Amino acid sequence: MIKPEAILFDLDGTLLDTAPDLQRALNTVLAAHGRPEVTLQQARPVASHGSTGLLELGFGDDFNEHNRLPLRQAFLEAYADDPHRDTRYFAGVETLLARLQSASIKYAIVTNKPTQFTDALLPHFTQLQASSAVVCGDTLKVAKPDPAPLLYAAQLSQVDPARCWYVGDAERDIEAGRRAGMTTVLAAYGYIAEHDQPDSWQASYAISDALQLLDLLKLTDAAL
Numbered sequence: 656m657i658k659p660e661a662i663l664f665d666l667d668g669t670l671l672d673t674a675p676d677l678q679r680a681l682n683t684v685l686a687a688h689g690r691p692e693v694t695l696q697q698a699r700p701v702a703s704h705g706s707t708g709l710l711e712l713g714f715g716d717d718f719n720e721h722n723r724l725p726l727r728q729a730f731l732e733a734y735a736d737d738p739h740r741d742t743r744y745f746a747g748v749e750t751l752l753a754r755l756q757s758a759s760i761k762y763a764i765v766t767n768k769p770t771q772f773t774d775a776l777l778p779h780f781t782q783l784q785a786s787s788a789v790v791c792g793d794t795l796k797v798a799k800p801d802p803a804p805l806l807y808a809a810q811l812s813q814v815d816p817a818r819c820w821y822v823g824d825a826e827r828d829i830e831a832g833r834r835a836g837m838t839t840v841l842a843a844y845g846y847i848a849e850h851d852q853p854d855s856w857q858a859s860y861a862i863s864d865a866l867q868l869l870d871l872l873k874l875t876d877a878a879l
Contacts, residue, residue: 658872659838661787661814662755663805665823666766666773667703668845670748670783673776674702675741680734681709684726690714700848703825705767706730738772739779745844747865752782754874763808765821765831767792767799787812800827802835809835820859822868829856840868 667673678698685692693713701708706727710718718726755762763786766773770791777783788811792798795807809816821832824845832839841858844865853861862868 657818659760659820660818661761661763661809661812661820662868663763663765663808663812663819663821663832663837665703665821665825665828665842665845666764666768666776668824669822669828669842670745670764671742671776671780672745673738673742674699674846676738677702677709677734679741680730680736681713683733684710684729685713687729688714700846700851703846706734734772735775738775742776742779744780744782745865749782751865751868752785754869756785758872758874760872761787761812761814763788763790763812765790765799765804765808767827769793787814799823799825800830800834802831805831805835805837809837822862826851826853826856829858833857840871 664670675695678693678695681698682692690713697712698709701712710726710730714726752762764783768791770793773789773791777789788808790804790808790811795803797803805821806816809819816836820838820840821828821835822840822842823829823832824842824847829839829841839858841853841856841861843853843861843863847853860871862871
C-alpha cells in the first residue's frame, strides 16, 4: 500500500458530531408548526442528509413541494442561530489529525454543508483550521456524489487525486471518492441509518472509530 499524501474528510458525521445542533434546529421548526419533536436517536441517522432529510423525518408526507422552500428556510435560520453549541469532535479525531500533521500527511475537508455554516463552525475547532483545503456544498456548481469537489480539494492541496484517500459516512461520500479515483474509507461510526446497506457501497476500507485510520496508515507511535 502506498501511503497517501492527503486525507480528505467529510465533515458532518465524520469529523464533527453536528447532530445535536441539527436536531435542535429541526425541533424549533417543528414546535413552530405544532408538530411533535424528534429525539436525538431519531435525528442522528439522517443528519448527514441535511435539512431535506431532517425535515422529511419531522414532517413526513407533509413536507412537500408546497412548503419545501419556506420550511427549509426556517430550518436554516434556526440552525444559524447557534450551529456549534453542542457540536463536538468525534472521539479520536483531534488525535488523528495531530498524527497526520506529524507524519506530514495533508488533510482537507470536502462537505456538502453550505459555506455559511461551515465557516461558522470551523473557527471553534482549532485542529480543523490546519486543513489544506475546505470545499463546501456550494463551492462549485455540483456537490457530492459528483467527484468534482474532491478533485478540486486535491488540486487546492497540490496532491495527485490518486494519492488521496477520502473518508466519509454516507453512500454519496464513497461514490464520490470512487469516481475521483481515490481510496475510500467508510466512517462506520457516523450517521448511518438502519435501512442503509454500507456493505454494498464498495468502500476500500471501513473504520469503527477515527483512530482506526492510523492503523490503516500504519502510523504507529514508533513511526512518528
